[in-house]
Every structure is written in structure tokens, then in C-alpha cells.
Amino acid sequence: MKQNGDGGGRSDAHGRKTEDCLSVDELEQELSARHQREASLVAALYERDKIESELRKQLDETKRREEDMENELANMWVLVAKMRKSGPVSQTVSFEGSDVSNILEAKSRNDISLSKDKKGSETFENIPSVDTSEELKARYHKERKRCKELDDLVSRLKGDDLGGLDINALEELQSLHVEAITKICRAKCLVDVL
Incomplete structure (x- = not known):
């Protein structure tokens, strides 16, 4: 076992x-x-x-x-204020549509330079001029009308009483701001390309 x-x-x-x-x-x-x-x-x-x-x-x-962009926007507002003080030519500046040529033409006529980054300033040259005085007058009146509309909107915006506006008016003001910022960005991109 x-x-x-x-x-x-x-x-x-x-x-x-x-x-x-x-x-x-x-x-x-x-x-x-x-x-x-x-x-x-x-x-x-x-x-x-x-x-x-x-x-x-x-x-x-x-x-x-x-x-x-905020600094550039502030600089643009300063330029707009200077252009308004300089006389009637300044009212031809338009932020309507994607047509930036009006802005560039007004700046070249007034010999205003834009700052490009921090490297200095550039003036615009070889910008085509308006062919006829009738075209110039028509553009002037169109831009003057547009400036009046913008001034009315700006005065409404500066007012403290936005509560009295209806939804459509408030949406219109909001879209105006979005449109303005979009146009400024497009103009800046165009300036960078030039």
C-alpha cells in the first residue's frame, strides 16, 4: 500500500x-x-x-x-471719420455689396494709405477711374442715399430704446451688422491680395 x-x-x-x-x-x-x-x-x-x-x-x-481684425476695424472707422470730415467726396464710400472698388477709388482720390500688418503702409495705384461725369453723379447720389440710410440705422442703434422695435427691425439691425463685418473681411482680404 x-x-x-x-x-x-x-x-x-x-x-x-x-x-x-x-x-x-x-x-x-x-x-x-x-x-x-x-x-x-x-x-x-x-x-x-x-x-x-x-x-x-x-x-x-x-x-x-x-x-x-478688431484693430483693423477700429482703424477703418477712424478712416471713415476722417473721410467724412474731409468733404463731399467722402460720402462716395460704400459698404454695399461685394463691390469694393468704390472704397478703393475714394481712398486713392483722397490719397489715403492703408496699413498692411505692421510692415508699413501702401497706397493704391493703377485703380481705374470713372469714365463719365454722369456715372460719377449717379454713383454719388446712390451712395449719398445709402449713407443716409446707414446714418438712420446708426442713429437707431445708438438710441437706448431698442425695446420699442419689433422683431423684424431688430433682425434687420442684426443682419446689417453681420453684413458689415462680412464686407469688411472681404475688403481686407482684397487688400491683402493687392
């Missing part, structure tokens, strides 16, 4: 070794899988940080552009 006990002890030890080997193999596989997951998480984290860095750069650039 002793022999059976010894033989049974050996098979138990052999079975235990097999179980230990299996559990070690399983643990190694689990450890390997965890290392792979950790590596993929580290790679994903690196990619996320990279994208976040790029987005921050874009945000900073956008903020800088916005500040530049």
Missing part, C-alpha cells in the same frame, strides 16, 4: 506542477495583454496631447487674428 501512496504523491506533484505552469502561462499572457493595453493607452494619450497642442495653437492664432 505504501507504493500506491508514493505513486499517488508523484502524480499529485506532477498535476500541481502542470497547474502551476498553466497558471504561470495564464499570468504571463495576462501581463502581456496588460502591457499591450498600457502601450496603446500611452499612444492614445500621446496622440490626444498632440491634437490638444495643435488645437491650442489654432485657438491662439484665431485669437490673434480676431484682435488684428
Whole structure:
């Protein structure tokens, strides 16, 4: 009987070794899988940080552009004020439509220079002039009418009593602002191209 006990002890030890080997193999596989997951998480984290860095750069650039545009808009308003003080030619400036040639012609006639970034100023040359005096008069009257409409809208905007306006009037004022900013951006892009 002793022999059976010894033989049974050996098979138990052999079975235990097999179980230990299996559990070690399983643990190694689990450890390997965890290392792979950790590596993929580290790679994903690196990619996320990279994208976040790029987005921050874009945000900073956008903020800088916005500040530049606000400064340019303020400079344009100063120029408009100077042009209004200079006389009747200044009323030919129009922000209507995408036709920026009226603005450029008025600026070239008055010899006004626009600042381009921080590198200095440029004057516009070789801008085609108006062919006939009738065209000039027609444009002048059209622009004068448009200026009057804009002055009325500006005076309404400056008023504190916007509460008395209906929805349509408020939407009209809002669209006017959006349209004006869009036209200013287009004009700025045209100036940058020139």
C-alpha cells in the first residue's frame, strides 16, 4: 500500500506542477495583454496631447487674428471719420455689396494709405477711374442715399430704446451688422491680395 501512496504523491506533484505552469502561462499572457493595453493607452494619450497642442495653437492664432481684425476695424472707422470730415467726396464710400472698388477709388482720390500688418503702409495705384461725369453723379447720389440710410440705422442703434422695435427691425439691425463685418473681411482680404 505504501507504493500506491508514493505513486499517488508523484502524480499529485506532477498535476500541481502542470497547474502551476498553466497558471504561470495564464499570468504571463495576462501581463502581456496588460502591457499591450498600457502601450496603446500611452499612444492614445500621446496622440490626444498632440491634437490638444495643435488645437491650442489654432485657438491662439484665431485669437490673434480676431484682435488684428478688431484693430483693423477700429482703424477703418477712424478712416471713415476722417473721410467724412474731409468733404463731399467722402460720402462716395460704400459698404454695399461685394463691390469694393468704390472704397478703393475714394481712398486713392483722397490719397489715403492703408496699413498692411505692421510692415508699413501702401497706397493704391493703377485703380481705374470713372469714365463719365454722369456715372460719377449717379454713383454719388446712390451712395449719398445709402449713407443716409446707414446714418438712420446708426442713429437707431445708438438710441437706448431698442425695446420699442419689433422683431423684424431688430433682425434687420442684426443682419446689417453681420453684413458689415462680412464686407469688411472681404475688403481686407482684397487688400491683402493687392
